[in-house]
Amino acid sequence: MRNRGSSILIENSRVCLIKRSRDGQVYYVIPGGGIDKGETPELAAKREAYEELGVKIIVKEIFGKVEYKGTQFFFLADIVEGEIGIGTGEEFTDANRNRGTYEPMWVDIDKLSLIDVRPKEVAEKIQSIFN
Numbered sequence: 001m002r003n004r005g006s007s008i009l010i011e012n013s014r015v016c017l018i019k020r021s022r023d024g025q026v027y028y029v030i031p032g033g034g035i036d037k038g039e040t041p042e043l044a045a046k047r048e049a050y051e052e053l054g055v056k057i058i059v060k061e062i063f064g065k066v067e068y069k070g071t072q073f074f075f076l077a078d079i080v081e082g083e084i085g086i087g088t089g090e091e092f093t094d095a096n097r098n099r100g101t102y103e104p105m106w107v108d109i110d111k112l113s114l115i116d117v118r119p120k121e122v123a124e125k126i127q128s129i130f131n
Contacts, residue, residue, distance in 0.1 A: 001070040005044030006032025007077040014106040022100025027116040041073035051089030055082035
């Protein structure tokens, strides 16, 4: 079990998600990843946004927590620099990683209930607040 820090980025009625294709499944996740030793959940969310998306963010506030294989922390955040899709994390650079594909993208908030977003309860909360 490993705790995680994730960032919820919303612009123009869209939320940034990562489309995952793995083991014959297609699903979407909120950008984020494991919290390293000595790192806060907020710092993990910032680091992961840079690695996975290629953007620097400002964490604004906690949006929610989910217990699943550890505690997952979700933060509302704003992009301050960079462009979605130019991340350089191991997801994109390690060809031997064999963990499926990662495709960062903007998704219309009103479409969240039509796709498999994990965790579902966070997607539902985003849709209920921002739609």
